[in-house]
Amino acid sequence: MCGVFGIFGHPEAANLTYLGLHALQHRGQESAGIVTSDGQQLFLHRGMGHVIDVFSNEQLAQLQGDSAIGHVRYATAGGSFLKNAQPIAVEYSRGSIALAHNGNLTNAEALHEQLEERGSIFQSAADTEVVIHLIAKSTQRLIEDRVADALSQVEGAYSLLLLSEQSLIAVRDPRGFRPLCLGRLPTKDGGAAWVLASEPTSFDLIGAKMIREVEPGEMLIIDAQGVHSRRPFLPAPKRMCIFEYVYFARPDSKLDGISVYEARKNLGRALARDHGVEADVVIPVPDSGVPATMGYAEQSGVPFELGLVRSHYIGRTFIEPQQSIRHFGVRLKLNPISDVLRGKRVVIVDDSIVRGTTSRKIVKMVRDAGAKEVHLRISSPPTNWPCYYGIDTPTRAELIAASHSVEEINQYVTSDTLAYLSLDAMIDAVLKGETPPPEVEPSLPGGAQRHLPLATGRDRFCHACFSGDYPVSFTPHPRQRQMRLRDL
Ligand code: SF4
Numbered sequence: 001m002c003g004v005f006g007i008f009g010h011p012e013a014a015n016l017t018y019l020g021l022h023a024l025q026h027r028g029q030e031s032a033g034i035v036t037s038d039g040q041q042l043f044l045h046r047g048m049g050h051v052i053d054v055f056s057n058e059q060l061a062q063l064q065g066d067s068a069i070g071h072v073r074y075a076t077a078g079g080s081f082l083k084n085a086q087p088i089a090v091e092y093s094r095g096s097i098a099l100a101h102n103g104n105l106t107n108a109e110a111l112h113e114q115l116e117e118r119g120s121i122f123q124s125a126a127d128t129e130v131v132i133h134l135i136a137k138s139t140q141r142l143i144e145d146r147v148a149d150a151l152s153q154v155e156g157a158y159s160l161l162l163l164s165e166q167s168l169i170a171v172r173d174p175r176g177f178r179p180l181c182l183g184r185l186p187t188k189d190g191g192a193a194w195v196l197a198s199e200p201t202s203f204d205l206i207g208a209k210m211i212r213e214v215e216p217g218e219m220l221i222i223d224a225q226g227v228h229s230r231r232p233f234l235p236a237p238k239r240m241c242i243f244e245y246v247y248f249a250r251p252d253s254k255l256d257g258i259s260v261y262e263a264r265k266n267l268g269r270a271l272a273r274d275h276g277v278e279a280d281v282v283i284p285v286p287d288s289g290v291p292a293t294m295g296y297a298e299q300s301g302v303p304f305e306l307g308l309v310r311s312h313y314i315g316r317t318f319i320e321p322q323q324s325i326r327h328f329g330v331r332l333k334l335n336p337i338s339d340v341l342r343g344k345r346v347v348i349v350d351d352s353i354v355r356g357t358t359s360r361k362i363v364k365m366v367r368d369a370g371a372k373e374v375h376l377r378i379s380s381p382p383t384n385w386p387c388y389y390g391i392d393t394p395t396r397a398e399l400i401a402a403s404h405s406v407e408e409i410n411q412y413v414t415s416d417t418l419a420y421l422s423l424d425a426m427i428d429a430v431l432k433g434e435t436p437p438p439e440v441e442p443s444l445p446g447g448a449q450r451h452l453p454l455a456t457g458r459d460r461f462c463h464a465c466f467s468g469d470y471p472v473s474f475t476p477h478p479r480q481r482q483m484r485l486r487d488l
Helices: 013-022 057-062 110-119 127-138 144-153 201-206 241-250 260-275 290-300 329-333 357-368 406-413 423-431
Strands: 002-008 031-037 042-048 069-072 088-092 095-105 156-164 168-172 183-186 192-197 208-213 219-223 224-230 279-286 306-308 333-338 346-350 373-378 417-420
Touching: 002 013, 002 095, 002 156, 002 168, 013 031, 013 057, 013 069, 013 192, 013 201, 031 095, 031 156, 042 057, 042 095, 057 156, 069 095, 069 156, 088 127, 095 110, 095 127, 110 127, 127 156, 144 156, 144 168, 144 183, 144 219, 156 417, 168 192, 183 201, 192 201, 241 423, 260 290, 260 373, 260 417, 260 423, 279 290, 279 329, 329 333, 329 357, 333 357, 346 357, 357 373, 357 406, 406 417
Parallel strands: 279 346, 346 373, 373 417
Antiparallel strands: 002 069, 002 192, 031 042, 031 069, 088 095, 095 156, 156 168, 168 219, 183 192, 183 208, 219 224, 306 333
């Protein structure tokens, strides 16, 4: 999972991108980067760690120009190394371009192999670099045509931003797996800059107004002439990632007309309705479990308490893979409040169980703090299948729900009872978070073009990690790409 931010036409482009990335930090903490353009050349800075670690005032001052794109990364394709950090910027025959990508390409391995056989040299293991090569090799003349040509060859999930010396291009894949929003920010001279971000929370922070979402399959080209909307791809059924609502997106975001906060509260209400249990308190696994727990408490009448406190100051999480740190993982992040839990029948609400190891540690932590009973409630169905569209999930063999029944998982995590939401209940709860769409001024880009009928019900979302119903097929490539050059 990653976050992208872009701005065109503002003298404070680098500083605003820094702030915009800050509001997207929850989408990736391994690396961050910004590329700016002054109309003549691009300026790049990337680094490992949180946004606040990567950029100093001096570095931001060197990022010149009035347009920029930025990226925060959580590794999905490629490992956690600086060379895989984004944006990726290159020079090619027509100038310079930089690319920031949220999502995952399902045919990247095959394309990578074909490109290498034709002489391409790769610097990173990130699938984003495949797109860069396809753009550079395109025979089209205009940059937007080259981008459309390149993306017509890739499959999978992408919400991406591309910066050239003169333009900013935003594209969302035809199914719209990952969100991408368009906004506008007034400038001091009475004009307005265009802004783009994975989530509208970035707009709130910098004082920009949300205009609308980039539609699935839409390309926006922003340059000195204004904004132009194109639809260069064959239409496909919209399949927004439902796990954005369950876990990834910030609760203060509204995506595709659905309030993430309301969706999560509805998930908790549904859990209480379908899987309520006699209890003294209900507690969240913070932070993502908080709204669902509020919904559970409201529906069931069981008092909401904060039984676990999360530390937000763990710092540069890319050191996590070290075994010595991982050992302390849950303790570093969560600590129980014994006075809330001692002698109580406790319901814990969490958003998912992946391998089961973290849930087991949390249940033990709550029991060690004195809980009399521990009932685990999960605000999504069992995670049975891996994600191939940009979320870092382990292989199917490592997903506990792929090989264990709910009761077997209950025994493994040592809870007294365990229950998940059904697929239908999850989809219903998320859909109930929908609010009427805002009016879009016809004069704004795409304002007269929002004609795509919304898919309804379960067809509106991707839910493959729960159902195995993959909207875009994925065949593992026989060759697993490994970078053998480590730039430390
Ligand atoms: S497989 Fe799951 S996590 Fe991946 S895009 Fe689909 S719903 Fe989202």
